[in-house]
Amino acid sequence: MDKKQNILIIGAGLCGSLLALRMGQRGYNVSVYEMRQDLRKVDISAGRSINLAFSDRGNKAMKLVGLEDKVKALCIPMNGRMIHDDHGKTFQSNYSGRDHEYINSISRGELNALLLNEAEKHDNVNIYFNKKCKSVDFEKTTALFTDYNNEDDFIEDADIIIATDGAGSAMRKSYYLGKKFLFSFSQAYLTHGYKELSILPKENGDYKIYKNALHIWPRGSFMLIALPNLDGSFTVTLFLSYDEGKYNFNNLINQDMVLEFFREEFPDTLAVMPNLVDDFFKNPTAPLGTIKCSPWHYKGNTLLMGDAAHAIVPFYGQGMNASFEDVVEFDKVLDKNLADWESTFKAFEKARKKDTDSIADLAIDNFHEMKDHVANPIFQEKRKLEMALEKTFPDDYSSKYSLVTFNEDIGYREAMLRGRAQDKAILNLLTDGVITLDDDLKTTLKKVTQETEAILEDDRIAGLK
Amino acid sequence: MDKKQNILIIGAGLCGSLLALRMGQRGYNVSVYEMRQDLRKVDISAGRSINLAFSDRGNKAMKLVGLEDKVKALCIPMNGRMIHDDHGKTFQSNYSGRDHEYINSISRGELNALLLNEAEKHDNVNIYFNKKCKSVDFEKTTALFTDYNNEDDFIEDADIIIATDGAGSAMRKSYYLGKKFLFSFSQAYLTHGYKELSILPKENGDYKIYKNALHIWPRGSFMLIALPNLDGSFTVTLFLSYDEGKYNFNNLINQDMVLEFFREEFPDTLAVMPNLVDDFFKNPTAPLGTIKCSPWHYKGNTLLMGDAAHAIVPFYGQGMNASFEDVVEFDKVLDKNLADWESTFKAFEKARKKDTDSIADLAIDNFHEMKDHVANPIFQEKRKLEMALEKTFPDDYSSKYSLVTFNEDIGYREAMLRGRAQDKAILNLLTDGVITLDDDLKTTLKKVTQETEAILEDDRIAGLK
Structure with missing residues (x-):
């Protein structure tokens, strides 16, 4: 595909600005249209969360665009959960038994500003603010905008349009309302x-x-x-x-x-x-809503990415990380030099959607875990055991949380299937007294591993996912 | 609640005409508006399937309104699946090991006509055809219609509006587009x-x-x-x-x-x-689409029912049966004489939605079973074993299919959970050689029951559904 192609990106949030930067690095002509004012000039929190959890999948994207060190300077490490009981007593539950595994608190605004600055360093990337997308004509590959500076409407043409305009995506709405193809869609509150x-x-x-x-x-x-x-x-x-x-x-x-x-x-x-x-x-x-949809693309004309394609609830701290990982996965597909944009978009969705569906479901799981299970004795016992396993056998055991958060080379779906099976194995082995916290850890690891494999095998035989 | 209340029903399909009949029997003033012509006067297949599977849940509704015998005359019993292999060879796989359990093929048009005739026998029920609902103002409890006879628009007022206008429901669209409350919605093709x-x-x-x-x-x-x-x-x-x-x-x-x-x-x-x-x-x-949504009602003003609330794919033969069961369940809630319509609608959704969600998922399962598994040796072995168990122990064993289809006093959700666990148990016991088709059936039943309970218990401990 010709590198001089014109790529229109709708939305200059975290995903859109990272995508603009990466596509700029790859030599495309990139135009980004953002409905809000430039957050580097005006304070606009606009109802979105002020800080976010940043972890290994997000960091992999930062490495891809060469920003790992600059982003590190914005991070505050969080080694675990500090749980406050209803008498005001606290105890800490670490995220991992491996000391180098932790998540970070990061400012949405600072990180977004960094990505915008880096994207604009490329002459072939232009970012326009105060331009609100109203709809996309996905058959003609054009987008209709309102310029908030003067309230005028205008139409932009491009070779491809990628919408990273968030959970309320205007392009996704055009897909839904257009009724030109079968569009599966869900919004669940x-x-x-x-x-x-x-x-x-x-x-x-x-x-x-x-x-x-x-x-x-x-x-x-x-x-x-x-x-x-x-x-x-x-x-x-x-x-x-x-x-x-x-x-x-x-x-x-x-x-x-x-x-x-x-x-x-x-x-x-x-x-x-x-x-x-x-x-x-x-x-x-x-x-708090979850959005899933399919297809993400219309032919080789338009593509949804980030929250526009898959908005999730915040309880796994993976919303931004998942959107950043979209860009990493899209970049991998670009490396394959497929015949055309349609093949590229199709390959991207095929590789990616199973994983974003999974993190959406995991995030709902974690809502219940955080508000409830973390205060529940059997879940606390499980966490203690998992910390000990990760500490003692750092190369041989990773909890569901670690698989999701610290193993950026394992997809969310694989992390979910293995992680859920492990949780089920440990909770049942503890309840049945087959393992206890006082047992020899090596024996426990063996039992947990065997039971996890048995659970996965039983599901496979029954034709379950 | 005052029996003289005016109830507006949108749609005179299978669910709407049954609901009109039942509400008429209960003494309400019922007005039904249907977009199509009267199918008793004009042949209108209109792209909908011509015949349908009718089984015990549907029949329970016919008993409720006193139509069991009249419907029976329209039924053609189907005792099992006749499977045609790719050489043209056939073999029959019965739906149940109990001879009195079978499903029926029934004409949509004949059944709908019967329900319309019976409903119209009540002076307090009026049915209007050629009236297309365009939208519902759920805050004012009014509906906007176009009269196809003269293309005029008109507004109808009522004490409550119940929309039984199918998968493309105009009222559900008003819920979605209105954005007056958080409306969870999915359409999956x-x-x-x-x-x-x-x-x-x-x-x-x-x-x-x-x-x-x-x-x-x-x-x-x-x-x-x-x-x-x-x-x-x-x-x-x-x-x-x-x-x-x-x-x-x-x-x-x-x-x-x-x-x-x-x-x-x-x-x-x-x-x-x-x-x-x-x-x-x-x-x-x-x-082929599945539709789920929530809430089904807006305050005590409006309620979705039947396909308008939960359209499913046809592979379990339960679409009509589920919609008829809605009317049975709604009738049960009416018997409770709750304080107002809001409490009534809320109680109905709370009791019912878990079951319609389940039959939607079961219908997708059965898509894979019908096109694929029925031709698969291990699934055939499972079916043979289940037929033998049902025949030998008619009071002690019911397959997933029987639980869903012939056990109208068990909800779809319970049928799904128990049925899936049984399937998993049998497939694994067969694969592991713990049971075979030649074993003593009493011993096999015991092993299947124990393994099923163990699977359900393991899921409960792991906090899974």
Whole structure:
């Protein structure tokens, strides 16, 4: 394919700006149109989460574009979960038994700005802000935009259009409403919404709670979490049902109710969140949805990527990592030099969709794990055992969490199948007393491995996935 | 709730006409608006399948409204699958080891006409044809219609609106486009479409192939099926990929290709289908989709029911039965005399949705079973064993198929969970040589039951469904 081809990218968020950078590096003529203002010039948090979990799959993409070191400077390592019980007592549960495996808190804005700066260093990459995509004519390979500067509409033509315009993708909407081909599509909302709050720094700029952890206050049917920022603050997120339970977003309508709720459920937060009530009523409550669809592409004309193709709930900390991995996988397909864009897009979806479907399902699993299971004795026993296995046999054992988060060369689907089978094996072996925490670890590893293989084999025989 | 309340039903198909009849029997004022002409006066197959599988869940609904005997007269019993191999050899695989358990082929049109006639016997039920619903204002509880007789639009008001307007439901579209509440929605298409063909009767009116079976020509990645009609004909359906494999709907574009395909794959059909080519090019190719959504209701104003709430693929023969069962379950909730319509609708969805989600998934399972597994030795061994177990222990064993089809007092979800576990148990016990077809059946039943319980227990411990 001719490198001089014109590629139109819709959306200059994390995925779009990384894709623009990579396609620029590969020599294509890249034009990016973004509906928001340039976040390097204006502060626009716009209801999106302020910080994110960054881990090995995302880092693999940074290596691909040569930005590993620059991104590292933006990262705050989080070695594990710091769990706060309802008496305010805390204990830490590490993400891995291997010391070099941890996740990071990173600022969405800082990372996006870095990617935009790097993309714009290429003369063949141009980024336009304040241009809102209204629809895409995927048969003609043109996109209709509104210029927010003057409210004028204009049409852009390109050789291919890649939409990285997020969960509310205008191009995906054109696929759906166009009814020109069979478009499988799902949007699934949790019964819970979320609201961002904050723990501000001490007066001297220090962190008010332990810096290097992802804090969780698990309460069974709801939870609070906190991730550190470089400025000494934490971004806190409350995940809560809209209308079920004693306290919910629909009935927390005044200061007294909110304070009563936090006093009862998260007593240790009150001292570090004097701004709680202000945050609560200033910040929006947003829904938690999963989006899946297929096909991602229309012939060789247009392609969905990132959240536009597969938006997921945030509970595995993999949303950004998955979108970055899209770019890595797309880059691999480009390396194959297939005959045309249609073959390229088809090969990309075929290789990739099974994995993004899997991380979507894993993220829902982890919603239940974080709000509930982490406080459950049998799950805690499992985690202890897995930490010991990973520490003692670093080359021979990886938990589901490690497979998903720290094994960027294993696809999400394989990580899910193996990880779920392992979880099932350990939980059953513990419950049946076949293994205990006091047993010889080598024997335990052997039993876990055998039982995991047996579970996978039984599923294969039954024709299950 | 006041019995004099006005209930507006959108759609007078199988579900809508049964619902109108039942609500009429209960004394409500019922108005039904149907987009098509009155099928009792005009022949309108309109691309929908001509005959359908009718079984125990559907029959439970007929008992509820007192129509069991009248419907029985329309039924042709099908005791099993008649499987045609690629040399034209046939063998029958019964649906159950119990002689009184079989499914029926029934004409959609005849059954619908019966339900309309019975509904109209009630003075408090009025049915209007040629009235197409364009949208529903679910906040005002009004529906906008176009009268096809004069192209005029008009608005109808009601105390509640129940939409039974099928997979393409106008009210569901209003829910989706309205964005007034979080509406989870999915439409998922198979890679295969379907086309209806026919085997006409002999000149003397006799059936050309065996009458009392559902005929299947399974070919791994595609299949042909045939169901008998009362007039001596069979309605034949080809399920085939749109674009994959040597032969597919996209490349079967002329007479020679079609004949070559049938000669190669379904040689025994050519003699009984002289009208094959005519049918093939006259009849449309239609997609196979699954639709799920939630919530089904908006407050106490509006409710989706039948295919409008949960359209499924046809492979379990449960589409109509599931929609009829909706009416039975809704009737049960009405018997509870809850405080208001909102509580009624909420209770109905809570009780019902898990089951319609399950039959949707089971129907996809059966797509693979019918086109592929029925021709697979280990699955055939399993079926033989299950027939023997059902015959020998009629009170103690039911296969997944029997649980779904002949056990109308067990919900689809329970049938799915137990049925899948049983399938997994038997396939693994057979593969591992723990049981064989020659063993003492009582011992085999014990082993299957124990292994099934163990599988269910392992899943429970692992927190799986």
